[in-house]
Amino acid sequence: MSLLSARRLMAAHIALVTVATVVYMTVPVAAPALWAVIGVSGVVAVVTGIRVHRPTHQWPWWFLAGGLLTFITGDTYYNVMEEYFDASNPFPSPADACYLATYPLFAIGLSGLVRHRWADRDLPSLLDTLIITAGLALPVWVYLAQPLTVVEGLTWQHRAISIAYPLGDILVLALLTRLLTPSPLDGPNRAVRLLVVGTLTLFGFDIAYGILQLNGLWQTGTLLDLGWIAFYTAWGLAALHPSMVTLTASVPQRESLLPPPRRLVVLAVATLIAPGILLYEGLSKQTRDAAVIAAFSGVLFLLVILRLAGMVVAHGRAVTRELALRGAAASLVSAVRQEEVAHSCRTAVDRLRGPDVPHRTLMLPTERAADLGARGTHLVSPAALDRGVAAERDGPPSVLVCPMTQPDRPAGTVPGVPLVAAPERQRTRLSERFPLRLKG
DSSP: OOHHHHHHHHHHHHHHHHHHHHHHHOGGHHHHHHHHHHHHHHHHHHHHHHHHHHHHHOHHHHHHHHHHHHHHHHHHHHHHHHSSSSOOOOOHHHHHHHHEEEEHHHHHHHHHHHHHHSOOOOOHHHHHHHHHHHHHHHHHOOOOOIIHHOOOOOOHHHHHHHHHHHHHHHHHHHHHHHHHHSTTTTTTOOOHHHHHHHHHHHHHHHHHHHHHHTTOOOOSSTTHHHHHHHHHHHHHHHSSGGGGGGGGGGGOOOSSSSSSSHEEEEEEEHHHHHHHHHHHHTTTOOOOOHHHHHHHHHHHHHHHHHHHHHHHHHHHHHHHHHHHHHHHHHHHOOOOSHHHHHHHHHHHHHHHTTTSSSOOOEEEEEEHTTGGGGGEEEEEEEGGSHHHHHOOOOSOOOOOOOOOOTTOOTTTOSSSSEEEEEHHHHHHHHEEEEOOOOOO
């Protein structure tokens, strides 16, 4: 489907939601029906995006659509009971069962996106996710969940359901943060941005709803409803955008010793939340959450230490790779015979990969390289190799072509072409770290 057609679908979805929202805010008697239309339109948008764009792995999006459906079902039941059956603020009710079923569906769907988009294990991004999640979870617990545990007049069922809402929001936010933390080589994804907008509005307005409920001030039909409308609409638009296809396809990550500057700012803010709350309570002389704040601060401290330790280890590996490449370049300068060049290449790959990673390096002479080296460093299928080369290339099935192009020779002329057979993950990383160029 073309980008123009997708934009038309998105524009139609926005127009429908806008009209329904205006009628919802101005015609109270039609509010329950219009609210159902707004929510169901988000579900329909996700289903339409799945059917139109046909991502490689569709099941995560189906779970997200199911979560939206249970969410709007709970909203519709709640609104109908208040509007037509005079049940003021029914709680708990079947609506709460629908709401609580939403969070597992969202969690499964988002974890599916994380699993398929980031196939590699990425401990630094996981630690970043935990730091951000822990920092945001603290104020939610201090100002919403903890007061619910001591408020009078609530049964244990009321308390459990009330606390489950902010915990569910934190779970969804954590999974979305995990989807965001790695830095893809192809830049930001529009569908991810729309999912972020929807999730942040859901998180913020669910917290506001909980605080208003705690103080007995909540009522439907106010401007606060716009937050959930933004949530439904943003998630629907995310599925309609063509970039939703890449959310279930593995993409390479940008490797860096330091997190991006924006993430550093977010991590700094997240780690300062705990001392900020403690400072506020100390200045107001109402220090009542010291134990909880201390526990969260300890967790954040350990996570930050682990993150710094990972950066030190990564720096050490980068230095080792740099020394290996310099040594290989120096040996290539003095290499004269084909055997010496092949030995230098094998030594460089062994140092870069280490003894624990299965790999095999094969140096092809110019007369056997054919057109393999004309395209620069690239990946080839074993089927693209001739039988003689395939017989010599014994090892993992993935093959990386690493031509050593001489700067003073015409493009496409190569003195030799090393082939590196390694597992896919290691092969991809090697392609970024093996920029050998023959100098002599």
